[in-house]
Amino acid sequence: MAKPSANSRRNVAAPPRASTAGPTILGFLDRIEEASLAGWAVDPGDMSRPLSLRVMIDGQIADVITCDLDRPDLHQLHLPNTRVGFHFAIPYLYQDGLRHVLSLATMDGQKVTLPARAGFALPELHFCLTRRVHVEGVLDGLVDGVVQGWALRVDERAGLKSGGLRILVSTGGQPLAELLADQFRADVAEALGADPCCGFAWTPPASLHANGAKTFDFHVMPDRIPLRGSPVELRMPGTSERARINALIEKADDLLRYAYGLRRDLRAVLPAETFCLARYREWAAQSQPLVPARIAARYGAREDSPLVSVICPVYRPEQGAFIAAVDSVLAQTYGNWELILVDDGSDDARLTALLRRLAGDCERIRVETLPANRGIAAATNRAIELARGAFIAFFDHDDLLDPCALDAMMRAQAATGARLLYSDEDKIDRRGQVSEPNFKPDFNYRLLLDLNYICHLVVVDAALAREAGRLDPSLDGAQDHDLLLRMVERLGGHEIHHVPEILYHWRITERSTAAAGAAKPAAADAGARAVAAHLRRRGIAGKTARRGALTCYRTSFVIDDDPGVSILIPYRDHIAMTQQCVAAIREVTADVSCETLLLDNWSQEADAERFAVEQGNLADTRVLRIPEPFNYSRINNLGVAAARHPFLLFMNNDVFVRDPLWLRTMLNEALADPGVGAVGAKLLYPNGMVQHAGVVLGVGGVADHGFRGLPGDQPGYIAHAIASREVAAVTAACMLVRREAFEAAGGFDEADLTVAFNDVDLCMKIRAAGYRIIYAADVVCEHRESLSRGDDFDDSKVARFMFENEAMLARWGRELAVDPFYSPHFSREGGAYRDLRVIDPATVERVAPQPPERFPRAVARAAGTVPGRKRRRGAGSA
Template identity: 60%
Template sequence: MTTKKSVSRKNSVAAERKLLGFIDRIEEAGVGGWAVDFDAPAESLRLRVLIDGVIADMVVCDLHRDDARLVTQVNSRIGFYYVIPERYHDGLRHVMTFAALDGADVPLSSRNGAMTALNFCLAKPTRVDATVDGLAGGLLQGWALRVDERAGTKLGGVRILVTDGGQPIAEVTADQFRGDVATATGGDAACGFSFYLPEELRRPRMRLQFFAMPEHAELRGSPLEIEFPAAPSREQITALIARTDELFTFAFRLKQDLQAALPRERYMLDDYRRWAAASLPLAAARAEARYGGVPQTLPLVSVVCPVYRPGIADFLAAVDSVRRQTYENWELLLVDDASSQPELTAAMKALAKADKRIRLLPRKRNGGIARATNDALAAARGEVIAFFDHDDLLEPVALEVMLRARRATGARLLYSDEDKVECSGALCEPHFKPDFNYRFLLDINYICHFVMVDAEVLREVGGLDPELDGAQDHDLLLRLCERLTPGEIHHVAEVLYHWRKSASSTAAAGAQAKPKAVAAGEAAVQGHLRRRGLPARVKSRGGLTCYQVEWQFPAKARKAAGVSILIPFRDHIGMTQECVEAIRKYTKDVPYEIILLDNWSSSLEAEAFITAQANMPDTKVIRIAEPFNYSRINNIGVRAAEREYLLFLNNDVFVNEPFWLRRMLDECLAAPKLGAVGAKLLYPNGTVQHAGVVLGVGGVADHAFRGLAGSAPGYMTHAMTAQEVAAVTAACMLVRKEAFEEVGGFDEESLKVAFNDVDLCVKLSKSGWKLVYMPDAVAEHRESISRGDDFNDEKLARFMWENEVMKQRYADALPFDPYYNRHFSREGGVYRELRLLRPEDA
């Protein structure tokens, strides 16, 4: 076995086969002709139809053609007619080729002579509605919709030509997500475009024009005149940026200004296709740098694939993606789940004949995906099992990269990142996953594809459960979690799997495409928690295959624990009183005490408030007459706390529903090694202020989903699901007192104001404690009212000092948040921007 040689027999097969095709009918509706395999002239040839290099369909050459028989002297039933799908009636040039079922190219000719391919361009009457927004952060941005008045559609995917002085310099596709445009126009949200002008094309002054093609219609806002700094200016800016970390007060704002002025190559999440083209070819090299070589002994990998009535073109592409694997010691088990489609059956038989590593396992009766997969598992000979769907695609290095990781980590269950593939072959909607996140897996099957498991472990836990079809993979993963330790589950942070989008697939339509999957998922999670002895009720979130776990611990368990709520304040009495009254009004089912930490309040109003509060039951007031030091104030409060759990709460946070604290405490009761829980905090306008903290972004850390609508799911449901995170904010953070004291509490020497909560969370993690973001505990946060903005000139030097303390203290941790995929940028903007990782940075 060699990992550098791809599995490809196409050229040798084409050389051996005697194939011929003839095109004699070309019209707007379709293409007709005939094709023959002279090695098997009595059989009707099955052709792959490829459009723009992507398998679009399969056509059978079984139409009667007497005229062709006279030419070929073979069977007359060799004709075909292929109807060109509507999606290619887009006014663009497309290229059609044909291949035999095994992939061998079919040479074409026509009345005009030999031809390598058939080019066609089909259009329908439309107009273009499009705008250039301008230049932002080095990216030229805009949007375009092709409007079909007759059909009532406004679709993205418009091709945009960019010219400079009349000379073309770029061509981009307007297919990036623009929710604002969709709202304003009622059109397709996938209509945005962005273009990064490469260094070699820049001139000090440029006049760019933007045209929608093929109409050559100029966009609104075009032409666009822009200026770029000359090379000496860029060098000066770079030198100044390097000095900013030494300049404290001056540095922070200067660095932001200069970074905004200095263009850099950027890959926004909506620009995934461009990122994928640059990054996916580096996956094998990154894996080698990260994991080392492939195993010395080459395990057989059994790729199990249940098959039930896929689109024939998609199925052929799926099988091709397995045959092209750089790792060659595999078997592909195709389980025909009684599809009852002769053409599909014939295709599978032909593929199995062409490659002995492909095994066909037909079922007499349709049993569903679980039973079909179980048949494959029972027949599998491999040491390792890989799960594969009948119309999806593997990256050519998928098996190789996964096996490198298995060898290096000793993991027995591995999963990769994934994306989706359009019918055109375009990649979109990447799912960049966290490292193993058990709490997240309870709420949603975030692991999904590509999964590889040791066969021995699969046999121990049993196959898939047919009663849970639709969520059978979620159920299996949960059962594997019962068998394996977290250290035996490994996330391979590479996009190795492309999930096919089709009209009927969950990939395209979400949970509503397969409504039974919702109930099956609820049952899978409920059964798993029952086996673990955890009392809970599981229900779908909004009818999605995403679940809310409501723990059902008895009241005596919460009563035995109890919570001490610590609230620092200095004056701002009206706000502090509102905060405290909301706690007393809404908090149910949890015994608590309130500890008010008065940091040198001086107003008459404060004295009256403190006196009244001190007379309230389960309430303490501690006066701390010292300069503001958040860490020290809370450490003093902890020494007076009598309950098992500590809730650190800002006086500008307001609760408004009864079970906010119960939900946070229940998370701790469900997991003995859970050290802290953070709530979802919303600004007064209902948008997110905190939905977990991500390490390393912007230098030290940043809040996830700041500014997102409070009810929005966020990237891959991260804003709406419970999950393990690297850090949470102390504006509303429940901490197990035992864990807090074990790690020494807040750092009151070096981190008096900023990052003390992040520091505490990192210390907890390093000591083996978990942290969870709980989206169902929601409160309003009127951030920074009590002590102003950290980033004014007076306080900036202190902030920069604390920033440097964190960067030096946790140089090994900040860049590597295990719950934030390594392919996301650390420059800023959580879940918005990607970075291109070179092998040396892997």
């Protein structure tokens, strides 16, 4: 440890006194060791109680120390008592080999300088400590053309296994690349109880694609520790293969040059800075100062200022983080609040003294101590009982509120009339560094069944919180998810409002769920029970199970109704492919009565007639010949006119099913809620990568598929790729539609959208008619995209595509710009869930109160969909 950064000779004939630049504190720093310091300090203005000091490391509150250790050696100073000593061990977090700065301050934030031995004084202390750790990791080898592996830094003393290591790739002793092992690996987290963000992937650069094999070494830096499985030998494409690939690349490059030049010219006209998610800290530095202005533009002013009760259960917090949490409430720009701190039987004298001091210093802070530790649910229940405000804000004892958080929520409440409001959030570490932003969708009931995406910050009508009932202690860890579900049961969707700004910073600690979802499996199990209880209250039979190591669930409905489904499959030639598609449906599909309508759009292949005759002679199969130019919308509209059943399944002939319950699962999503108009599936390319996981409006112009190219088993952004959820649209490559919703929307557009965007247009019309669109993440099919009709972007089709693009922009321009299930902070340029943009407050539109939706309850009318109730017209007869 380095010496103090400043020095001054002290007068040994008098009691050592702190610098006059800050408050007058008597004290002395008499020991500085490798990872700790000790001394004594007292406030001469108030010697009746021990002095408490903030310990600041790198400008953040690391802890609070109380000077109450007995120091009999201080008799000669004639102090009222000798219990004035302190000892502080530097937290393991800061023993990372980097330089840090430590200083002391009073509880009100005034810097304290203490004299030390050899004449030094301590305004601040610079130190650099190194942990004792080792590395574990494995090179998995070549997976889907990419070298994959994982690496962990294992600290046995702290019980931590963390990712984020640097991996050096080299060949023949020459470095090629440096990787960061921070990709999500749920399998490693579940097997080892480790940080899931520990994986890496690497593709050899084109310059190394010479014929023959090459050997690559993978080392963990900076100590060059080889991974297990390294080195690895890879065989590159041969000369003829490379020539063919290069020819294709040249053709693609011609298109890319044109597209790039056009995009460059357009961006020059309307420049906009974007940040990738990895640059979130830079984005936050520019965006967060604009939050108050955006809030004012979006919601306007509020005439009244109702009391907001900020309730905070407290149980043995790190004192530095706790003080910072309280400070963030004290710093609120909204003036009418109270902070209720309920100590859940911590039995900690330091904490008790601190709570007493906080309540004494601020009359708006109220403290209650429970006689024994009863759990977070019981402590929160007591806080709700004590709350005097018209609204309640839920707050954890080590998190931080943005200074305008309460003002933003209360302005939003006045503008919308909402009774339950929530904001976006991110995570913050002990150094004050923010990361992992959670940009949330607007209210999404279906997602809430699979994931407590709402989480923080939540502000609710106090009457609603009490009406929903007490929090359940048996669900501690997921008690907030359970309470949210019970409140949602009592609300219409228009009474729930999302404030799309980062207003809450969730503290990352080594053991918290903020650090890793796998850290608290009991909380995830409690969450699954909470969702199951909610379904029982709704009268819907369902099953809920955890998804691996994540705090995310698979919620599936178990419904017996079988109203019947008509499967419509257009095709033109590609007879073998179509036959495989139909055969898979017939062989696999279980538990649903269905008919298949094959819509033959002028097939010309030699075996087309034979195929049509064979299929037409099969039970529940009909072939409709449509000898017209290709018009996807018209073909399907004709098919619907001939269909017999109340549910319609639109399907491409290059989609293949394998799960026997694929159609039952989609149908049950619709039967469970009469407000659901359409259900889409998760589609994967043959190589297992995502082709479709819901449609995002406005990305790339009109719309784009979410998570295209993501490995099929990966969760995606905030688990959106694996959780079932409401979306703005889904692809008609595999889409179940309620017939009454199809008819209310007027069917597919045959005039202006003959090929592209017709499914997006249909979904938007279905939503305009008052229905919802669901992405069913657990219905997984293979999609060999566009084999039937070819590529939209060849020379003969560019004009048609551009016309359909303009038709969508003219019809839905305003709606395409604001997808309610996709954060406005994401850029619409490039791919979905990738880049961020800083929103200019001048461009923010004022929010108006939402009218009640067609199905006014957020959970819709469950009474008409109780399992086992047979209805001839199916769920459509609301």
